[in-house]
Amino acid sequence: MFSRFSAQSSDANESKILHDERKVEIITATQDLIAEKGFEGLRIRDVADKVGINNATLHYYFKTKEILIEAVVNHIVHELVSTYDPRRSKELVTPADELDAHLRDISYQIIHMPKRFIVLSELLMRSLHEPAIHTILKKTDDDWHAFLVDILQRGVQVGVFHKYLDLNTTSHMIMMLLKGYDLQLNASFEDLDHILDQVRQWVIT
Amino acid sequence: MFSRFSAQSSDANESKILHDERKVEIITATQDLIAEKGFEGLRIRDVADKVGINNATLHYYFKTKEILIEAVVNHIVHELVSTYDPRRSKELVTPADELDAHLRDISYQIIHMPKRFIVLSELLMRSLHEPAIHTILKKTDDDWHAFLVDILQRGVQVGVFHKYLDLNTTSHMIMMLLKGYDLQLNASFEDLDHILDQVRQWVIT
């Protein structure tokens, strides 16, 4: 009896995992297409084709386009949040290390996973007209900002960052520079590196 | 004969002027709608409605949607370029004044004509997938960047800006901060002011 029950439960779990994996597959395909053609050019049928499923099957996983898009938002937010996961900080010695790690982390993503930040930009633009998305992304921005303020504050306290640093303003600047990169049509990856170096110089004593 | 010709010519001119005025009216309405609903939500019929003309008539002025959008791009670029019109600089005494004037100018636009920068962001995003738009905006970015490098360079030369300023990097940073503002969901107008102040502090000796 026990083993049978356990087997069934395991089956259900496996099935749930497969289900979720397919959902992630769809979300990833959607992200790719948004990065490729922009939000405007996103066609649900193209997503289905890319995943290799019938377009009705896609509706089986995501009832509407809007719901799929929200899933993309949540997925990307989840990925980004892990970027400033507070648990990571614990392993790093000084706030300067933390800031450095964070900047490297983001610039690594911008350079090696360019789609992610392009999709983020598309989503941010969309959030200007769509409250549902705005709510989610606003919170993300708030959290990211708080994360930066925290690092900066501790850095100032222990004297590795400049004494009179405006925590709020500097945090905004870092975020804006990172978000602005994709809109800067004539900046190279090298330029990005230099920019982040510059930020470090201005912040670190 | 002459007078008749002249009269006709004058009529033709007037008609041409009216024609162009209406074109501008259409472009402006288009910009407003893009700012309101994003590129995705732009409908040619809505543009026509907003201008108060039949949607078939709109096609008389702009043969296709693509052509209309390019006209919007050119129009907005024209407006932006006037921002760093070299002729203005001449009236200003020092490069520091020039930089200050420029930053004030842009922040004025962001705050008081928010639609313009939102549309610019939409266009920049679109330029990532549309070569036609990319060509135009890339040139604009190049010009804007050159404009900033020029100011910074002269400022360094005359000693009002920091000696070892990385001209290229700093110019990029200024542009990225300004472009990134609309994507920063939790930054206020005041934050923008503080950011630009910070920029001045870092640049000016």
Add this chain to the structure above:
Amino acid sequence: MFSRFSAQSSDANESKILHDERKVEIITATQDLIAEKGFEGLRIRDVADKVGINNATLHYYFKTKEILIEAVVNHIVHELVSTYDPRRSKELVTPADELDAHLRDISYQIIHMPKRFIVLSELLMRSLHEPAIHTILKKTDDDWHAFLVDILQRGVQVGVFHKYLDLNTTSHMIMMLLKGYDLQLNASFEDLDHILDQVRQWVIT
């Protein structure tokens, strides 16, 4: 000036008339299809095909299926209301004549324009789930009932109808008999005639 204006106005009117004629053409085709296949089987594409227009053109005249259906409701109600147009009564001498004329009128429609009453039945069924339709048809029923009560009352007053006739109940019965005919699968046109004769006998002294 005047003649020009007048001409234009005439053009506009003609165009309006053509527009409305086509709308009626569409409504009629819709009615035919509802009568043929029932509400369930109504396909907007079939309507377009029947009228001989592109299905997008149909949407030009009726923005949604729902709107088209409401137009059908209003159209059919308009036709029915004319059946008990109070102006007709004036020409008839006695209430008995009026009642007789009304019953003949309806039975004529049931027999010679069977689609109309079948569509009415479909609409009445639909009104049970759709408030918008219910509102319209409820009013029609109220008016029709009031029309019958009025005839019966006057007939009783002048002594051509039975003294103790229950006006309300009898009016309901007449309406229910007429509406119930299409649901009576084994009643012939002759049966309908006999039924209406029976009604007359019961009502008239």
Add this chain to the structure above:
Amino acid sequence: MFSRFSAQSSDANESKILHDERKVEIITATQDLIAEKGFEGLRIRDVADKVGINNATLHYYFKTKEILIEAVVNHIVHELVSTYDPRRSKELVTPADELDAHLRDISYQIIHMPKRFIVLSELLMRSLHEPAIHTILKKTDDDWHAFLVDILQRGVQVGVFHKYLDLNTTSHMIMMLLKGYDLQLNASFEDLDHILDQVRQWVIT
């Protein structure tokens, strides 16, 4: 051997009973949904949801929607036929009692099981386009009509009903009045009672 066979057989029977019970459950749910949203709004998935089974499972009980609907028709017909079950009449003394019992019976159903008659109306409408349904319901109408004619005839013979009653016509009228009730948007339950009283008065001496 015998006992084993018997046991198996009993299992099979139980299973058959369970199977049939579930079928009835599905049919009932279908009826409810038809009454609620009309035929048009009937979705097989909703039926499954209402019963609490997977929609694929439902197909195990009824291979197609069409087959399910026919089962509903047969079920409702079965319920209605019991209304004029000849065996009941035997217990009643006079044809007048029989007619009275029948009218009470139907009005009871209309008032206390309104769904049943609404579904019947839906089915009757559908029978106009669907021969399969028409065949079944036509027979039901024939039987019902014959049942009424029989009562009326016996009533006339024994002198409790009016001598010159047109048996065929009167039977049709009774059926049409009962069927027409649901299409009469402004008639109350009280009105129905009055109508049936009126019928009795006209028929009974």
Add this chain to the structure above:
DNA sequence: GATGAATGAGATTTCATTCAT
């Protein structure tokens, strides 16, 4: 018997564009 997944076929609706006047 039961179910999650998948699908084909189709329905409504949208939209830029063109036609005829």
Add this chain to the structure above:
DNA sequence: AATGAATGAAATCTCATTCAT
């Protein structure tokens, strides 16, 4: 220049049904 009418092409979504387990 202007417009009402018309349209092709496509997009999203729905639904009964089937497949595989």
